[in-house]
Amino acid sequence: MSGAEPEAPAIRVRGLVNRFGSHVVHDGLDLDVRRGEILGVVGGSGTGKSVLLRSITGLLRPAAGRIEVFGIDVLSGSEEARATLDERWGVMFQDGALFSSLTVRENVEVPMRKVARLDPDLRRALADLKISLVGLPYLAGDKYPSELSGGMRKRAGLARALALDPDIVFLDEPTAGLDPIGAAAFDTLIRDLSRALGLTVFLVTHDLDTLYAVCDRIAVLADRKVLITGSLQDMQAVDHPWVHDYFHGPRARAALDAPSAGALQGGR
Amino acid sequence: MLDQDLRFDPAAPAEGASSLRIAGAATVATVDRLHAWLDGLGTGADRSIDIGEVARLDTAGAWALVTFERRLTEAGRHLDIRNAAAEARLVLDTVRGAMPAPDAPAPSPRGLIPLLDATGRRVAASTGKAAALTGVLGLFLARLARVLRHPREFRAIALVAHCDDVGLRAVPIVALMAFLIGVVLAFQGSAQLRQFGAEVFVVDLIAISVLRELGILLTAIIVAGRTASAFTAAIGAMKMREEIDAMRTLGLDPAVVLFVPRILALLLMLPILGLIANVMGLVGGALMAWIELGISPSMFRTRLIEGTDISHVIVGLVKAPVFALIIGVVGCHAGMQVSGNAESLGRMTSSAVVTAIFSVIVADALFSIFFAQVGL
Numbered sequence: 001m002s003g004a005e006p007e008a009p010a011i012r013v014r015g016l017v018n019r020f021g022s023h024v025v026h027d028g029l030d031l032d033v034r035r036g037e038i039l040g041v042v043g044g045s046g047t048g049k050s051v052l053l054r055s056i057t058g059l060l061r062p063a064a065g066r067i068e069v070f071g072i073d074v075l076s077g078s079e080e081a082r083a084t085l086d087e088r089w090g091v092m093f094q095d096g097a098l099f100s101s102l103t104v105r106e107n108v109e110v111p112m113r114k115v116a117r118l119d120p121d122l123r124r125a126l127a128d129l130k131i132s133l134v135g136l137p138y139l140a141g142d143k144y145p146s147e148l149s150g151g152m153r154k155r156a157g158l159a160r161a162l163a164l165d166p167d168i169v170f171l172d173e174p175t176a177g178l179d180p181i182g183a184a185a186f187d188t189l190i191r192d193l194s195r196a197l198g199l200t201v202f203l204v205t206h207d208l209d210t211l212y213a214v215c216d217r218i219a220v221l222a223d224r225k226v227l228i229t230g231s232l233q234d235m236q237a238v239d240h241p242w243v244h245d246y247f248h249g250p251r252a253r254a255a256l257d258a259p260s261a262g263a264l265q266g267g268r
Numbered sequence: 269m270l271d272q273d274l275r276f277d278p279a280a281p282a283e284g285a286s287s288l289r290i291a292g293a294a295t296v297a298t299v300d301r302l303h304a305w306l307d308g309l310g311t312g313a314d315r316s317i318d319i320g321e322v323a324r325l326d327t328a329g330a331w332a333l334v335t336f337e338r339r340l341t342e343a344g345r346h347l348d349i350r351n352a353a354a355e356a357r358l359v360l361d362t363v364r365g366a367m368p369a370p371d372a373p374a375p376s377p378r379g380l381i382p383l384l385d386a387t388g389r390r391v392a393a394s395t396g397k398a399a400a401l402t403g404v405l406g407l408f409l410a411r412l413a414r415v416l417r418h419p420r421e422f423r424a425i426a427l428v429a430h431c432d433d434v435g436l437r438a439v440p441i442v443a444l445m446a447f448l449i450g451v452v453l454a455f456q457g458s459a460q461l462r463q464f465g466a467e468v469f470v471v472d473l474i475a476i477s478v479l480r481e482l483g484i485l486l487t488a489i490i491v492a493g494r495t496a497s498a499f500t501a502a503i504g505a506m507k508m509r510e511e512i513d514a515m516r517t518l519g520l521d522p523a524v525v526l527f528v529p530r531i532l533a534l535l536l537m538l539p540i541l542g543l544i545a546n547v548m549g550l551v552g553g554a555l556m557a558w559i560e561l562g563i564s565p566s567m568f569r570t571r572l573i574e575g576t577d578i579s580h581v582i583v584g585l586v587k588a589p590v591f592a593l594i595i596g597v598v599g600c601h602a603g604m605q606v607s608g609n610a611e612s613l614g615r616m617t618s619s620a621v622v623t624a625i626f627s628v629i630v631a632d633a634l635f636s637i638f639f640a641q642v643g644l
Contacts, residue, residue: 100609117300126296129331132368146608164296165326196362197327198355 008071010035010168010200011056016065018051025051027224029065033168038194038201039229040211043221044242049204050094052221053170056202057091058082069168087114089168090161094176096153098145104131104156105141111163130159135189151182155189162193168200175207187213208255220246274298276305286313291321294329302329306336311343320351330356330363338367404601405593408531411523426529434495434530435537439544441494442487446545449482450474450552458560467561471568474553475576483545484584485632488591491538492624496599499530500620503603504613512604522604531596538592539585546584583644587635591628598624 011033018026025048033039043049054060056067058074067074070088072081090111098107108127112118118126131141134155145153154174161169174190175183191214194201205211211218212232219229222242228234235247246252277289288309294302309315317333319325337347352360415422457473503526506512512522550572557563563571602620606613 101611112296115296118296119300122300122303125335126299126328126331128368128370129327129363129366133327133362133366138368138370144609162327165328192362196355196358 009033010070011202012066012068013052013056014066016052016055016067017063018048018055018060019063024224026055026062026065029221029225031219031226031229033200033202034217035167035200036194036198037216038191038203038214040215040218041202041204041221042206042211042218042246047221048224049221050172053091053172053202053204057089057170058085087164088166089170090164090166091170092154092157092161092172092174094172095150096145096157098153098156098160100145103142103144104136104148104159107145107156108141108159108163111160115164127159127163130162131156133162133193134159135185151178151186154178154186158189162197165197166199168202170202170204172204173206174203175205175210180209183207183209184213190214208252212255274301287316287318289318289321291323293324294319294322294332295324295326296328299328299332303332303335306332309336311340311345314346314348315340316348316350318350319356320353322356325356325359327359327363330359331367334360334363334367401597401601404527404597404604407523408527408593408597408600411521411528412532415524415528421524423525423529426525427533430529430533431537433498434491434533435540438491438494438537438541442490442541442545443548445486445490446478446483446548447552449486450478450549450554451556453477453482453549454553454556455560458557462561468563468571469575470553470557470561471563471571472575474557475550475572476580478549478553479546479576479580479584481584481632481636483549484542484587484591485628487541487545488538488588488595488628488632489625491534491541491591492595492598492628493621495534496595496602496620496624497617499596499599500602500606500617501613503600504606504616507604507606508608508610508613526603527596527600530600531593534592534596535589538595539588542585542588546581579644583635583639587632590631590635594627594631595624598627 009032011031013029013031016026016029016031017024029052031052041049041052051060055062055065056069056074061075065075069085072085074082074085077085098104099110102110105124105127108130109123112123112126128138128141132138136152136155136159140148140152140156145156148156158169158171158174161171171190175186178186187210190201190203193199201214203210203215215232217229217231218235220227220235220238220240220243222240227240227243228238232247235243238244238247274290274292274294277291290302292298319333322329333347333349337349340347349360453474454470457470458467461467461470461473503512506526512526515522515525554563554565554568557568558565599620602616602623606616
């Protein structure tokens with residue numbers, strides 16, 4: 001796109017403070033997401049992973065702090081600058097958050113309507129491409145969200161998030177509630193799309209298999225801030241009790257023993 | 269805004285040009301121009317296209333190129349995409365692999381037959397709905413009988429809560445409505461009756477119309493709007509979130525837990541609301557008769573007792589339990605019909621209100637015929 005700020009991170013969060021009443025969720029949280037990487041955000045329940053995602057995407061106004069996406073200030077940037085951001089990111093919510101009164105194809109077409117010059121036939125063809133790209137059968141485009149399974153709804157949500165070929169996608173628990181085969185296929189899908197389209201991926205997850213199969217870096221949320229960011233190897237060396245338990249528990253060992261389970265699945 | 273810059277060479281589609289070039293951003297913002305340009309090129313010859321100067325190629329731009337490539341291939345020709353950067357090749361390959369293969373749409377029948385088919389289905393569905401409503405009524409009565417035999421299963425707290433919601437909270441609106449109806453009747457009646465010098469009969473007019481018909485009918489209509497919709501929304505939301513399925517697996521009968529307290533609360537409260545409406549209607553009428561015609565409250569009372577039989581009150585209030593059953597059954601039935609999405613909740617809620625009001629008016633008409641026949 002623009003090479004003006006080649007080294008600037010895709011997302012830069014500084015000193016983020018979020019509180020609900022007297023309950024402090026984030027206190028001075030710092031985070032960088034590099035361009036083109038897949039960052040996995042992990043943390044125990046209630047450590048504010050989703051709150052962080054909602055803060056970055058501007059759905060929740062933090063009490064203090066500074067959030068920049070591609071150098072544009074999300075909190076105090078001008079209205080026009082914020083509007084360009086909406087075209088450069090896509091968000092996939094936990095259960096897809098598809099509009100229940102629209103078919104899957106119409107859901108994918110919703111963001112495309114902002115590009116006024118696309119005529120209906122072209123929009124439809126591009127929506128069909130996105131639906132196929134996330135691995136849904138052609139006929140799923142005519143179905144309503146309530147007629148789809150949970151996994152298909154997630155894929156449809158991803159298709160909508162990718163509709164405008166954004167630079168960043170935010171994925172909130174993309175594999176939660178999927179069967180292991182479906183989850184592995186989704187992991188592969190995310191990695192392939194990220195590589196092919198040069199996507200930066202901000203991934204909130206609990207799924208250790210996803211972390212091992214997909215993520216370039218991992219950020220651990222604990223004690224109201226980002227405790228550590230780094231590769232999986234870095235995580236093994238951390239002696240914080242929660243991080244240690246997380247990456248040395250029986251599930252982590254199982255996921256580690258099958259290091260490329262997701263990578264070997266391949267295809268769909 | 270997205271980058272809009274895309275240049276073509278040759279600028280206008282030319283049939284003869286075999287080597288093409290595009291430069292700039294081939295993205296979703298420019299795909300309409302790219303697609304139109306490629307569409308204008310014939311399939312008469314092999315082509316090559318140089319995308320070395322394309323700064324950004326996204327899936328939309330790749331889609332346009334791959335669509336053109338397919339068109340040439342179908343015509344027995346070949347498209348050579350040259351100078352693609354590594355990322356661009358990756359995008360093109362991804363899009364090539366994902367190009368949707370449209371299945372043939374199901375043939376849609378035309379003419380008279382589908383019209384008849386749709387009409388028949390609607391008629392069948394409406395009789396089915398009547399049967400389903402009767403089913404809910406029967407279910408309610410059966411569960412009520414069981415609860416009477418096993419009082420421990422009865423949910424008294426739920427009943428009281430629903431009585432509060434259905435009855436007490438409806439008192440202000442019902443009272444105000446009935447008071448205003450009384451005022452309007454007295455005002456209109458006095459204007460007409462004055463022409464014959466029969467002003468005093470305004471008391472009979474108000475008393476009979478309010479006690480016999482309007483008090484209970486309008487109360488039932490207000491309660492249908494307020495309570496049938498609330499029942500449908502509450503039960504429908506529980507259905508959407510699988511709470512009703514959870515109840516069943518826990519051995520709780522939704523009819524006992526949800527239907528009995530709600531419909532019973534309506535059965536108890538609607539006659540009381542009707543009575544309040546009757547009183548307020550008479551008060552409103554008396555006030556207006558006093559102001560407009562100078563009929564003092566004591567005179568109004570005397571005339572009311574002399575001229576109006578107690579049977580009018582009975583005829584009015586005897587309808588209340590029937591209306592209550594209709595409203596409750598329709599509301600609960602519609603709630604159970606809600607399916608997975610938010611739209612069906614809205615549709616069923618409005619359908620519940622319409623069905624409840626319509627059924628109440630039909631029942632009222634049947635009552636009128638019945639009472640006329642038995643001479644009450």
